[in-house]
Structures are given as C-alpha cells and as structure tokens.
Amino acid sequence: MNTSEKLQALRRLMQEINAQALYVGTTDPHQTESVSEHWKAVQWLTGFTGSMGYAVVTQDEAAFWTDGRYIDQARREIEPQTFQLYSISDPDTPLWNEWIRLRVHEGEALSVDGEVLSQFQLQTFREKLTIKNLQILCDRNLVGEVWTDRPQLSQDPVWELPQQYAVQSRQEKLLALRKRLQKFGNKTSTLICGLDDIAWLTNLRGHDNALYPFFHSYALVTPDEAFLCADRLKFSESILKKLSQDGWSLREYGDIERLIQQLPSGTTLYLDETKTPFKLYSAIPKNVTVKTGLDEVTAMKACKSRGEQDNIRRANIEEAVAVVRLMRWIESNVQSGLLNEYEVGQKLNEFRQASSLYIQPANIPIVGYGANAALPHYRPTRQNSASIQPEGLLLFDVCAHYFCGTTDLTRTVAVGELTREMKEDYTLTLKTHVALATLTFPYGTTGDLIDAVVKSNHWRKLKNYNHGTGHGIGYILNVHEGPGKIITEYAPLFPYAKNVVLEKGMLFSDEPGVYKPGRHGVRIENSVLVQKAQKNEFGKFMRFETVTFLPYERKAILTDELTEQEVDWINRYHEEVFRKLSPMLNEQEKCWLKEKTAPL
The missing domain is CATH 3.90.230.10 (Creatinase/methionine aminopeptidase superfamily)
Known part of the structure; x- marks a missing residue:
C-alpha cells in the first residue's frame, strides 16, 4: 500500500469505531527513543525514516510533526499531498492539540494506542485537548490492524555484560535500588518499563533493537522479590541460573500485567508516568497507593x-x-x-x-x-x-x-x-x-x-x-x-x-x-x-x-x-x-x- 491507501484503510476503521481523529506516535510500550521495526507505526504510515515524529489523521486531513533536526528530511520522504508537515522547533507552527481542536468537536472521539501511549501522555492529551466531553479511545491499535506485513519482535538471545564492564553486580544494583525506594515507605515496590533501565539493572543486553543492545522486557521489584518479564526462549540456562542466584525470577513478557494486578493491598507502587504505558497503569489495583516521579533506575545509571x-x-x-x-x-x-x-x-x-x-x-x-x-x-x-x-x-x-x-x-x-x-x-x-x-x-x-x-x-x-x-x-x-x-x-x-x-x-x-x-x-x-x-x-x-x-x-x-x-x-x-x-x-x-x- 502507498501512503494514500494506508490513510484510506485507517479512515474506514475510524468510521467503524466512530473516531473523528487518530493519533499515531513513534514509540513502543517502553517509550524507547529508537524503536525496533515492529513498533515503527508512524514511519510505516508516512514513509518518514527519522526517529522522532507523530501524526494526526482525520477523515479529511492528516498532519505530521517532527523537530528541527528532521523537518527537511520529512519534506523529502513523505509523499506530497498526504500530510501537512510541521516543525515543533518553529514557534509559529500550530501544535498538534491546536490542530485537533479546530477539527474535533464536543462529544467526539480521538483514537490512540493504549499499549504504547504512556500514562503521562494520556494525561497531557486530556489537559491540552480542551474539547468538551472528548472521548479518548485507547483499546484499539488501528495502525496494527491495517499493517498486515508488520515485522515480528526479535527472538535473538539475551547476553550478559562481563563483570569488568558491568562494574557493579546485579545484587549490588538491586540492593541500591531497594534502599532508594525506602524513602517512599518500607513496603514500596517499583514498576520499571524502560528497556535501558532494565538492561543496566540486570547487567543483561540483547539484540531486539538494531541500534541499542536491548531486549523487550518489564521489571517489577518489590521489597522481597524481583520479577523480570521477558521472552523465556531468549535466555540460556546459564543466565537463568545466575538470575535466580541474584534474586531475580523470570516471567513471560505478557505476565507483567497479571503481576501488577496481584500486588497486595497496602502496597505502595512507585513508577515513572512518562515511561509507563496506559494499559499497564490502568491494571494497578485500587487498593495500591501509586507514587510517581523520575524512575529511580534512570537516576542511578545517569x-x-x-x-x-x-x-x-x-x-x-x-x-x-x-x-x-x-x-x-x-x-x-x-x-x-x-x-x-x-x-x-x-x-x-x-x-x-x-x-x-x-x-x-x-x-x-x-x-x-x-x-x-x-x-x-x-x-x-x-x-x-x-x-x-x-x-x-x-x-x-x-x-x-x-x-x-x-x-x-x-x-x-x-x-x-x-x-x-x-x-x-x-x-x-x-x-x-x-x-x-x-x-x-x-x-x-x-x-x-x-x-x-x-x-x-x-x-x-x-x-x-x-x-x-x-x-x-x-x-x-x-x-x-x-x-x-x-x-x-x-x-x-x-x-x-x-x-x-x-x-x-x-x-x-x-x-x-x-x-x-x-x-x-x-x-x-x-x-x-x-x-x-x-x-x-x-x-x-x-x-x-x-x-x-x-x-x-x-x-x-x-x-x-x-x-x-x-x-x-x-x-x-x-x-x-x-x-x-x-x-x-x-x-x-x-x-x-x-x-x-x-x-x-
């Protein structure tokens, strides 16, 4: 499909769910900057090959935003007459929310992908889109439904960073993290979604990304347990044994939602809203106290x-x-x-x-x-x-x-x-x-x-x-x-x-x-x-x-x-x-x- 055909297919789905606008980003559930091919939704839709950009589609128009680094590249790569192009580095350019407000009206709906949209982004959307009774639909990934030849996630093995280069052991890092979490209370757990944070904390690296040595995963660290959620087939028996010895339990990638749902009453869960996808955030039990801020692992490894x-x-x-x-x-x-x-x-x-x-x-x-x-x-x-x-x-x-x-x-x-x-x-x-x-x-x-x-x-x-x-x-x-x-x-x-x-x-x-x-x-x-x-x-x-x-x-x-x-x-x-x-x-x-x- 060319760009015009992709837009037509998306607009048909938008009509089915009665969405007047669709937001398409350029990220994954972990808010990774440069994502694997599987998550390059806006690149697939527009033909743009840069790492930063997002698009909004309505029944009659489509617009694409990037920053000053990429705007000339976008003009070269995006098919003419398909998208209006804007640079967020230009103070005179309309922001995406201003553009939507002129095209979506009271009681109408915006569709987003709740699997990749972070909780922070969702809050920002609600604050900036001052449209009365606006519905934000989060349960459908419309691009994923149209993208029939979407690349699969990598199955390449996870590898361990040698100790001389990791410097600190997994046990030392885990102990230091738990110590930092005590400032939020003795029963504080933390949800970690950033792939770089998890790689640093576990001293493991992977090949799921063409540029960065990551593997798709989540981590949940409680005062007594540490869960690493990733594809079990990527781990050798040797690494699994070392993880267990160092206090880590391996679960499947999709198990993270169930682990969150099973957090006991009275738990405090600390997380970074800018890195946590809305889908996982919404799985947190009502009797769990949520505290938010800069991810502690992000601060540690910086x-x-x-x-x-x-x-x-x-x-x-x-x-x-x-x-x-x-x-x-x-x-x-x-x-x-x-x-x-x-x-x-x-x-x-x-x-x-x-x-x-x-x-x-x-x-x-x-x-x-x-x-x-x-x-x-x-x-x-x-x-x-x-x-x-x-x-x-x-x-x-x-x-x-x-x-x-x-x-x-x-x-x-x-x-x-x-x-x-x-x-x-x-x-x-x-x-x-x-x-x-x-x-x-x-x-x-x-x-x-x-x-x-x-x-x-x-x-x-x-x-x-x-x-x-x-x-x-x-x-x-x-x-x-x-x-x-x-x-x-x-x-x-x-x-x-x-x-x-x-x-x-x-x-x-x-x-x-x-x-x-x-x-x-x-x-x-x-x-x-x-x-x-x-x-x-x-x-x-x-x-x-x-x-x-x-x-x-x-x-x-x-x-x-x-x-x-x-x-x-x-x-x-x-x-x-x-x-x-x-x-x-x-x-x-x-x-x-x-x-x-x-x-x-």
Whole structure:
C-alpha cells in the first residue's frame, strides 16, 4: 500500500469505531527513543525514516510533526499531498492539540494506542485537548490492524555484560535500588518499563533493537522479590541460573500485567508516568497507593560510577583510533571523485572491527556532504548517497557500542577548498563547542541554563541551531539518555530535563552546529563527563571533562576570530589527542596525526 491507501484503510476503521481523529506516535510500550521495526507505526504510515515524529489523521486531513533536526528530511520522504508537515522547533507552527481542536468537536472521539501511549501522555492529551466531553479511545491499535506485513519482535538471545564492564553486580544494583525506594515507605515496590533501565539493572543486553543492545522486557521489584518479564526462549540456562542466584525470577513478557494486578493491598507502587504505558497503569489495583516521579533506575545509571567512567574513557580512545583512520582514508581518496557518503559509514565499521572491544554501531551513520550536511540527521543509504567531491565540507556523526561504553562524536572536515563563509561557520561552531568544554558552573545548575549560556556565542552573531547543545549518553545503552539534557526548549523524550541538576558522573555530548539549507552544514561533537571543580566561599562548582580526542579541522579555523584563551585550549587539546592516540597508531598514521594536531 502507498501512503494514500494506508490513510484510506485507517479512515474506514475510524468510521467503524466512530473516531473523528487518530493519533499515531513513534514509540513502543517502553517509550524507547529508537524503536525496533515492529513498533515503527508512524514511519510505516508516512514513509518518514527519522526517529522522532507523530501524526494526526482525520477523515479529511492528516498532519505530521517532527523537530528541527528532521523537518527537511520529512519534506523529502513523505509523499506530497498526504500530510501537512510541521516543525515543533518553529514557534509559529500550530501544535498538534491546536490542530485537533479546530477539527474535533464536543462529544467526539480521538483514537490512540493504549499499549504504547504512556500514562503521562494520556494525561497531557486530556489537559491540552480542551474539547468538551472528548472521548479518548485507547483499546484499539488501528495502525496494527491495517499493517498486515508488520515485522515480528526479535527472538535473538539475551547476553550478559562481563563483570569488568558491568562494574557493579546485579545484587549490588538491586540492593541500591531497594534502599532508594525506602524513602517512599518500607513496603514500596517499583514498576520499571524502560528497556535501558532494565538492561543496566540486570547487567543483561540483547539484540531486539538494531541500534541499542536491548531486549523487550518489564521489571517489577518489590521489597522481597524481583520479577523480570521477558521472552523465556531468549535466555540460556546459564543466565537463568545466575538470575535466580541474584534474586531475580523470570516471567513471560505478557505476565507483567497479571503481576501488577496481584500486588497486595497496602502496597505502595512507585513508577515513572512518562515511561509507563496506559494499559499497564490502568491494571494497578485500587487498593495500591501509586507514587510517581523520575524512575529511580534512570537516576542511578545517569551518574556513571568511577569504574564506568574509566571504561568510557577507554571506549572513546578505541573509537577515536578508528575515526582517525577513517579521516586519513577520506583525505587519501577524496581526489578520486569516487567516494560517496554511504561508503564513509561502511569504511568506519571496518576500522572499528580492529578493536576486540567493539560490539556494533549505535546509530545509522549521519554522513552529509555539501548541502546534505545542513540536514542535522541526514542518513545516506546505499541507493541514495551523494558523491563526495574534492571541495567544501563533509560532516559525519557516528556512534558505537564497545564493551566498555558507548561513544558519540561528530567531525566536519574539509575535503577541498573552503569559502570564507564555511570557515566563519566552522569557527563559530568551534567557539561554542569550546565554551561548553571550558565552562564551570555552580552546583544545582540545569541543562537549559547551560544551553543558553553557550548558545550566546551563536546568538551574538544572530545565528542559532534547532537542537540542544548536549544530550545524555548511556553506558552501553541509549545514545540519547535522560534524565538530563543541555537544551533550552522542552524535549518530549526528556520530560525532566529542565529540573534535573547536572551531577558528577553524568555523560553528555557537546555538539553545536550551523546549518544552511541548500549550502552546507557544520557540527562538532565531543563527549564530556560532569566533574567537580572546586568549592569556595561562593559555593560548589562543577566542570566538564572532555573524553573524546580527535583533531579539529585546522583548515577551517579562522584563528584571528578566536580569543587567546580559546587558541590555548585547542592547542592543549590537540597535544592531548596526539599523546593519547599515537601509541595505538602506526608510523604513517602518527605522522598524519602530528600534522593535524600542530599548534594553531
């Protein structure tokens, strides 16, 4: 079926249940950011391939919303005349609830999928859709009924993270979680729905997601028991035995609803409404006290332990060695005119495989040449990939999972002659990037404040970028991890970001950019750990520790636009790049890196 035929089929079902509108999201029951193929409902409906978007369908119209990273991509991918396209990053765009209010009237109905819609989202819908006597129908998945060739969930086996990389044992994590739950009362249980939270808590990983090492599961932890609900066939006898020894009981994936229904009277159940699907929330017995807030496991794993931080530093060195080889390979081959964007991502995987610690890519490589680099999340395919010519800029944003951590970095490199405008945009981006890397800030500061501080470099030049300067990074988990984020705007996937204090051990990206549609794009990204700076008469101060070590593009830097302090920081950073990477390189690679890290 093409997009128009899918819309027609959905509209017939909407008539059957007397729904005037249908909301289709891009998530799964666990509110995972990048979902498995089975849950890509909005992508199936619209043809959009990005990870963030949602749609509303009525009998006469259909609209699609995404953010500033993806709007140009949506215009390319979504069939014309099927959906009205909106960017939530544009302050003049109508919000989805405003759009619905003009089309749905008193007493009419909106259909949603209660299996994937979170309790928080449902409450938000009810608050924002100020339509008298509006019915919200949650018991039918209309897209699932039309989607006849829907991919099945993966049956790949679950695997265990070796202890040296897990750092803390399952028993230690479970004990720490129960201790945290005591602040809500001694009889407090917790429902955990986030796949990354469960993977971290159990030290288990899987292959259910193409990008992230997750397995579909729920967890229910009580003061005396811990239940892991997942497909039994994915677990080896060895892992089952270890789970049992560590206090975990395995149940089937679908058993979670029954376990919730059987919670004894007087129990307090703590959960995160933003991660709990409405279907499970509605199964909680009336005699159970529900308390809500940020998932405790999310808060625990966001602050990386000393051992995890050491491993993260190593993962970033392993990745940097592979990327140095990629950058050198690009430079050696670009004059041929035969390179294309897709090849760059494939070649990087070849270089990564030299490391025994490498697991898999953590994103579909973002590789954009020329105008394509102005699309922040543009991803070439084998069939649709631009040729890289020996002029201008090439941007690549690449992520990887190693046994010792997850990496995320971006570099924009010169593949030929650059214009003055390109150099100005690169230098401005570098200044903002360095502003975050060198920032010290009082303890208690949240990410939105930091985002505004460092973006002021862009704002003074009347420039901006429609994404946050930084996002949290998981530990062999999500590349984009909550609860914190360095972003000024509200981000639906990070509902707590504006209230989350940046704590020691949190890992963030540092990735400003400049995007000029139809011309070029620039982004520079390192990973940074939050660390203590010092305490004085004015209070406790925090800082960022950079853990990504790769050269910047010296050909694109206008040194006279940098301050003395910025030049000094870049030169010292480049010294560190060479010191850390050169022992792992051959003589030719060392010579190349020495030239790239020469003082400005």
